[in-house]
Amino acid sequence: MAVIKTEDLTYVYGEDTPFRKVAVDNVNLSIDEGEFIGVIGHTGSGKSTLIQHFNGLLKPSSGRIFIDGEQLWEDKARLREIRFKVGLVFQYPEYQLFEETCYKDIAFGPRNMGLSEEEIDRRVRETARLVGIDDTMLDKSPFELSGGQKRRVAIAGVMAMEPKVLILDEPASGLDPKGRAQILGLIREYHREKKNTVMLVSHSMEDVAKHCSKILVMNKAKVSMYDTPVNVFHRADELTAMGLSVPQVTKVFNRLKAQGCDIPEDVYTVGFGSELIMKILSQHKGADL
Template identity: 65%
Template sequence: MAILKTENLTYCYSTGTPFEVTALDNANIEIDDGELVAVIGHTGSGKSTLIQHFNGLLKPTSGKVLVDGKDIWESKASLREARFKVGLCFQYPEYQLFEETSYKDIAFGPKNMKLSEEEIDRRVRKAAEFVGVTDDMLERSPFDLSGGEKRRVAIAGVMAMEPKILILDEPTSGLDPKGRDKILGLIKEYRQETGSTVMIVSHSMEDVAKIATKVLVMNSSKVMSYDTVDETYKRADEIMQMGLDVPQITKIFMGLHEKGFPVRTNIYTVEQGIEEIKRIRGQVNGL
């Protein structure tokens, strides 16, 4: 069953003024429970606008957003419910930290959900453990932590709300490769362990390709495609035409294909690449 669905979702900024812009144009998507969706699209393609509709931060100009089959704009209660069901972690989440200790900051979300003290404590500790925040770090001020640690505390703040759908906007931006891999790894683990649906917004596919199950491609305010990673990369050339980058390994195989080698082009991890080379080894001379 689709956990998240949009029907003809359209959103315009500054309606009724000469500056009116359509940021999202007639989006129809259906996301199944348990998927790990990568949302890709370049700057200004409507990614951020789209995800802010999922937990009701933006009200659609027209169309509907259904979480668990329920229209989130039906009533105040349904909107509040959606806020907690869909956890949204913004870009550079470390800039939203404000509490005296990391523990209190992670507890901010669960506290707003009016949970019991014990439940809050359980959730905070669990989320902290997930993202590798130690007990010692929990007692310290979040402003004394390093950039990567701050980011993980902030992500834990959203995870602690235990949302059914976790959405992360560019969770790896501004991090070094090591920090990036760490964040992506823990997101993958989080999904496997909790079975929740996860969405990662990114403008580079290089890292999300490895962990995603589905890819949602956005281009100039429209949903271009929503498909498995395999299917999406069969059309790697189209994605590149939109000004988006594809993983380096995909580029290599596209080049090989162009040179006349009988390889598939929807290769997006090095492991797949090795397999593919092995597969064609017998067929082509000189390999």
């Protein structure tokens, strides 16, 4: 069953003012449970606005949203309940840390859900382990940690709510390569362990290609593609026209193909690419001998 479903979802900023702007235009989406979705689109394409609809932070100007089969905004009293099903991690989430200790900060979400103390404790410790925050750090103030650690604590704060869908808005931005790899690795780990749906907004085609099972492409407030990475990156020209691109390794292989090499078109991770080259090289060697 689709965990998130939208019907003609439209959102307009500044209705009835000279600054009127359609940020999300007639979006019909159906997202299945357990997917790992990459959301790409250039700045201002409506990605952030779209994801804020999924947990009811924004009310659509028109259209409907269903979370887990239940319609958002139908009953305002239920809104908070439904919100717990969709965890949203904003950009630079470390700026929203506020508690005295990391433990309390991670516990903020679960506590708002009204869980028992034991359950809260279990969830905090489990997510802390998942994001690589050890017990000594849990008792520290979040303001004493390094940037990467703060970010992981903040992400843990949302993960601890164990939402059915976890949405992350550029979780790796502003971090060094090691920090990036760590964050993306732990999100992947989370997905593998919990089997929940994950949506990852990113500007890095490499990251999206490496981790995601499906890719959602936003362009000019519309969803222009929602497909597997192979099918999306196959339409390299369209992506370039939107101001996006394909992973660098795909570019290399597309160029090779244009020059007449006999290679498949679905190369979009470095790992697969190097494997392929090794294979071709060994074949050539065999032919030479």
